[in-house]
Structures are given as C-alpha cells and as structure tokens.
Amino acid sequence: MTNISAALLALAEPTRRQLLERLAAGPRTAGALAEGLPVTRSAVSQHLKVLKDAGLVADRAEGTRRIYRIDPQGLGPLRAWLDRFWSDALASYAAEVDRTADSKETRK
Amino acid sequence: MTNISAALLALAEPTRRQLLERLAAGPRTAGALAEGLPVTRSAVSQHLKVLKDAGLVADRAEGTRRIYRIDPQGLGPLRAWLDRFWSDALASYAAEVDRTADSKETRK
C-alpha cells in the first residue's frame, strides 16, 4: 500500500529507526538486528512486522533464518510527500517574508 | 533543537499533518486552524504546541490572536536525514541485488 501515514507512524519509533539504520548498512537476520538492543527479540520481531507492513522493509527466508533488507520503494512516497511539503512551505514562507514587519517572534 | 525524533513524532499524527498542510497554504490564526476540524480548539492548541516544540511551526502574537506559520528550518534536518537514509538504502539495495538469486520473497 505504501501508505505515508503508516510509514511516518513506523518511523516515529526510536527502536524502529535504529533497526532501519542498521539495515541501511546492509541486510541482516532478525537475530543480528536484535543483538545489542535493550529490548527482547520478541519486541524486535514485532517492530519488524510494523516496518514490513509499512513497506519500509522486505524479508526473505533462508533456512530457519529470516534476512531483512530495506525496501527502497517504501521510502519513495514518503520522500515525495516530504519534498512537496517542503517546497510548499518554502513558497509560503517566501510569500510572507515581506509583511512580517517586526512583530514579536516566539520560538521555543 | 530541530530534533529529528521530535519532528517525526509530530508528523506521525494525522491531525497535526492536517494542520501543517493548511499552514502550507499560508499563515493562519489558531482559531482558523481549528475550524472544520472534528476536535476541540483545546486539542488543536495542544497539537500546535507539539509542532512548535518540534520546530515545524512558529507563531507570532497579533493582538489577542496568534498567527501560525510553517517553519522551513524545522523541516530541513528531517529532509536531510531522509535523503541520507534514502541514498544509503539505494546503495545497499544495489549492492545486494545480484546475489538475491531466487529465494522466496515475502511481502505483505
């Protein structure tokens, strides 16, 4: 489905981003991905399912192991959405940059 | 801080994305942003706070109103992160595309 909402929801979780960043270096087995993480393999398995459902990773069975890799096609729509949003934001910002006289700015 | 984690967490919420997409068309007051949404102004106010803390929007006070606009600098780091991630994924994918002989693929 390559849903943007699902992709963003999946990326919002720190542990899942950690898994993806490990996978960006190359395919790994589920066990290798779980190593060193402060959570159980069970949690990792569930996170991988979320990433897979979001179209961000794909997996292939090899014996009793399961090798995961990043699915580039899942990231595509997200990148496209962010790019469109980015240019809209810049356009809106540029259009209003003149009239923002000198009112008090608030930024955290 | 322009934290990537905070930005992704903020973007993961549908209502917040809706607010951002309205703001991409131009600055709006908090009240105008709340109009038509199926949640109370209170909820909108809280969402705007999250977006502001994530560096995705900025606001300026004008009388009793508060005018929000998109903060392009907040989106920058997120875009950079996604781009780096994207190219890493492509490189990893290209490097492994040869040896994926004909094992059974699984995709949901």
Added chain:
DNA sequence: AAGATCCGTTAGTCATTACTAACATTAGTT
C-alpha cells in the same frame, strides 16, 4: 472598569502502543 474575545493550560479519562514472558512453528542436525 467591565465584559467579550481569543487562546493556552491543567486535570482527568480513554484508547493505543511498546513491552515481557510463554508458547507455537519451521528447518536443520545427529
């Protein structure tokens, strides 16, 4: 100065989600 408007904040509730522990499943091994 009193009231109205616009907005943020707090308290409390409900739904969602991330987690662990135990079990189920499949594929190799001896």
Added chain:
DNA sequence: AACTAATGTTAGTAATGACTAACGGATCTT
C-alpha cells in the same frame, strides 16, 4: 525421530498519547 536453533505469535501489563471540559491570562471594546 528427537533435539536444537531461529523466529513469529499470543496474552497480558505498563506506559504513552490524544481527547474533552473547565479554568486562567491577555488584549481589545465600550
């Protein structure tokens, strides 16, 4: 066929997040 290894799944719990309702604080109007 029994055993082990690697992984997914389920049940139940704890933590997090989104929401409403009520309140508080400014600013403008009359």
